[in-house]
Amino acid sequence: MHYKISSRASCLSPSLTLAIDSKAKQMKAEGLDVVGFGAGEPDFDTPRHIKDAAIQAINEGFTKYTPSSGIPELRQAIANKFQRDNSLAYKPSQIIVSCGGKHSCYNVILATCEEGDEVIIPAPYWLSYPEMVKLANAKPVILQTSDQTEFKVSADQLRAAITPRTRLFILNSPSNPTGSLYTREEIKALGDVCVEKGVLIMSDEIYEKLVYDGAEHTSVAAFSQAHYDHTIVVHGMAKAYSMTGWRLGFLAAPDPIAKAIDAIQSHSTSNPTSFAQKGGVAALNGPQDHLPAWLAEYAKRRSYAHQRLNSIPGISCVNAKGAFYLFPNISKLGLTSTDFCARLLDQEKVAAVPGIAFGADDYLRISYATSMANIEKGLDRIDRFARGLA
Numbered sequence: 001m002h003y004k005i006s007s008r009a010s011c012l013s014p015s016l017t018l019a020i021d022s023k024a025k026q027m028k029a030e031g032l033d034v035v036g037f038g039a040g041e042p043d044f045d046t047p048r049h050i051k052d053a054a055i056q057a058i059n060e061g062f063t064k065y066t067p068s069s070g071i072p073e074l075r076q077a078i079a080n081k082f083q084r085d086n087s088l089a090y091k092p093s094q095i096i097v098s099c100g101g102k103h104s105c106y107n108v109i110l111a112t113c114e115e116g117d118e119v120i121i122p123a124p125y126w127l128s129y130p131e132m133v134k135l136a137n138a139k140p141v142i143l144q145t146s147d148q149t150e151f152k153v154s155a156d157q158l159r160a161a162i163t164p165r166t167r168l169f170i171l172n173s174p175s176n177p178t179g180s181l182y183t184r185e186e187i188k189a190l191g192d193v194c195v196e197k198g199v200l201i202m203s204d205e206i207y208e209k210l211v212y213d214g215a216e217h218t219s220v221a222a223f224s225q226a227h228y229d230h231t232i233v234v235h236g237m238a239k240a241y242s243m244t245g246w247r248l249g250f251l252a253a254p255d256p257i258a259k260a261i262d263a264i265q266s267h268s269t270s271n272p273t274s275f276a277q278k279g280g281v282a283a284l285n286g287p288q289d290h291l292p293a294w295l296a297e298y299a300k301r302r303s304y305a306h307q308r309l310n311s312i313p314g315i316s317c318v319n320a321k322g323a324f325y326l327f328p329n330i331s332k333l334g335l336t337s338t339d340f341c342a343r344l345l346d347q348e349k350v351a352a353v354p355g356i357a358f359g360a361d362d363y364l365r366i367s368y369a370t371s372m373a374n375i376e377k378g379l380d381r382i383d384r385f386a387r388g389l390a
Contacts, residue, residue: 008134008135008137011134012131012134012135013127013131015127015128015357016127016353016354016356016357017038017040017127017353017357017365020038020341020345020351020352020353021036021038021039021351023345023351024036024038024345024351027345027349032349033349034345034349034350034351035349035350035351035370035374035377035378035381036351036370036374037350037351037352037353037365037366037367037368037370037378038351038352038353038365038367039367039369039370040176040244040325040367040369041238041239041242041244041369042239042242042244042294042324042369043369043370043371044242044290044294045242046241046242046243046246046279047241047242047283047286047287047290049282049286049287050241050243050279050282050283050286051279052282053278053279053281053282053286054246054275054276054278054279054282056278057274057275057278057279058275062274062275062278063274063275064274065270065271065274066271066272066274066277067271068262068265068266068270068271069095069096069097069258069261069262069265069271070095070096070097070250070271070272070277071097071274071277071278071281072092073277073281074097074277074278074280074281074284075092075093075095075097076092077280077281077284077285078090078092078095078097078235078250078252078284079091079092079094079095079252080284080285081284082233082252085208086219086221086222086233087222088219088221088222088228088233088252090252093255093258094252094253094254094255094258095250095251095252095258096250096251096253096258096261096262096265097248097249097250097271097272097277097280098248098249098250098251098265098269098272099247099248099249099269099272099273100236100238100247100248100249101204101206101234101235101236101238101249102128102249103247103249103269104234104235104236104249104250104251105128105129105132105202105204105234106132106135107251107261107264107265108168108202108232108234108251108253108257108261109132109133109135109136109138109168109202110132110135110136110264111257111260111261111264112167112168112200112202112232112257112260113133113136113137113138113167113168114136114137114138115137115138116138116139116165117136117138117139117165117166117167117168118138118139118140118141118163118165118166118167119133119138119139119140119141119166119167119168119169119170120141120143120158120161120162120166120168120169120170120199121133121140121141121142121143121170122142122143122145122151122152122153122170122171122172123142123143123144123145123358123359123360124145124151124175124177124178124327124355124358124359124360124363125142125170125172125358125359126172126175126176126177126204126358127357127358129170129172130142130359138167139165141161141166142359143157143158143161144359144360146360146362147316147317147318147327147329147363150178150180150318150321151175151178151180151318151327152180152182152186153190154186154189155186155189155190155192155193158190158193158194159193159197162193162197162199166197166199167199167200168199168200168201168202169190169194169199169200169201169202170201170202170204171187171190171201171202171203171204171220172203172204173187173203173205173217173218173322174207174208174210174211174217174320174321174322174323175207175322175323175325176207176323176325177325177327177353177355177358177365178318178320178325178327179302179319179320179321179322179323179324179325179326179327180318180320180321180322181211181215181217181321181322182218183218184216184218187218187219187220187223188218188220188223188227190220191220191223191227191230191231194230195224195226195227195230198230199230200230200231200232201220201230201231201232202231202232202234203219203220203221203231203232203233203234204234204235205217205219205233205234205235206234206235206236206238206239206249207239207322207323208235208240209239209240209291209295210239210240210295210298210322210323210324211321211322212295212298212299212302212320212321212322213299213321215321215322217322219231219233221233221252228254229254232251232252232253232254232257233251233252233253234249234250234251235249235250235251235252236248236249236250237249237250237279237280237283239323239324240291241283241290243276243279243280243283246273246276246279246280247272247273247276248272248273248276248277248279248280249272298324298368298369300372301324301368301370301372301375302319302320302324302326302368304372304375304376305326305366305368305375305379306319306320306326308379308383309326309328309366309379309382311383312379312382312383312386312387313386313387314330314332314333314386314389315328315329315330315332315333315382315386316328316329316332317329324367324368324369325365325366325367325368326365326366326368327355327358327360327363327364327365327366328363328364328366329362329363330355330362330363330364330386331362331363333386333389334389335389336354336356336361337354337355337356337357337360337361337362337363337364338354338356338361340354340364341353341354341364343385344381344382344385347385348381348382348384348385349381350378350381350382350385352364352365352366352382353365
């Protein structure tokens with residue numbers, strides 16, 4: 001039997017991060033001492049009161065369908081969060097709760113882009129953005145950056161890339177994979193270009209709470225009514241509350257876009273999991289006192305890993321301002337990022353993600369969302385491996 005696979009599916013690249021994480025877990029299951037730097041999730045447990053809320057919801061029978069865009073209580077809690085944290089006024093009807101931040105991104109691209117449209121994506125990018133654009137039959141337009149600019153695009157670079165076909169600009173600050181954070185002035189300048197050119201912005205702000213050294217996250221939608229009207233904010237519970245497996249994302253959009261996304265979601269996934277939504281309400285409305293301790297621990301790991309990486313001959317690394325990733329430059333070591341990571345896993349039992357997955361082959365991604373003991377051991381091994389290449 002010959003099975004015809006759609007061009008939509010066959011043009012996709014599988015997720016390298018998930019593939020590497022899967023191989024590392026398989027090696028661990030075989031009894032090998034593997035250090036995993038691949039995971040894009042906190043190593044802390046979900047706070048107790050959030051778990052309790054979901055357990056209570058299950059025990060009370062809250063296990064049926066909900067409205068496709070989420071329960072009113074959660075949409076209101078999200079609207080309150082945007083007002084409280086970002087000075088953004090959204091009605092609950094402008095909020096769509098989805099099956100994870102990834103699902104929110106996909107919904108936005110599907111609702112706003114069609115064949116022939118162009119979507120501008122700065123590289124290094126989160127590896128799913130270009131694939132989602134391809135699934136919408138639109139064209140990813142990649143803007144290259146480097147560690148020389150802390151992996152940030154300028155307003156002039158953005159303006160030069162815009163054509164009459166440009167529909168969407170994807171902004172991710174703090175960034176996965178680099179940990180870079182745009183300043184307030186840089187965010188406004190990018191937003192100004194999009195307003196001037198009539199280009200929509202998808203602002204992925206899922207790492208909003210994870211910033212260091214007194215830095216502040218700024219939402220591009222907050223600068224003016226025009227910025228607000230041009231922006232769809234995508235977000236989720238995964239990173240700030242360690243709820244990756246709960247699959248709870250959300251977005252806030254102008255009314256017509258929110259309405260279109262609601263229609264898409266009603267025919268694709270229906271609603272997010274009912275009892276997980278009750279956990280989401282508890283997360284947003286409950287105590288936030290887990291965050292300072294998490295941030296302090298991340299900051300400690302980040303400083304140590306940054307210093308160690310820069311002490312390895314042939315490796316240089318700019319420091320992250322947010323998220324929980326470092327993106328060291330390995331170009332002087334003479335291997336592609338794929339070869340580097342494959343050999344590192346085989347020889348030293350360290351799993352890192354090659355930069356090519358993020359559109360930047362001179363780098364690799366190291367997640368410090370793992371214990372300090374793991375970080376020390378893993379960096380000892382990377383040090384030994386790199387010195388062996390020199």
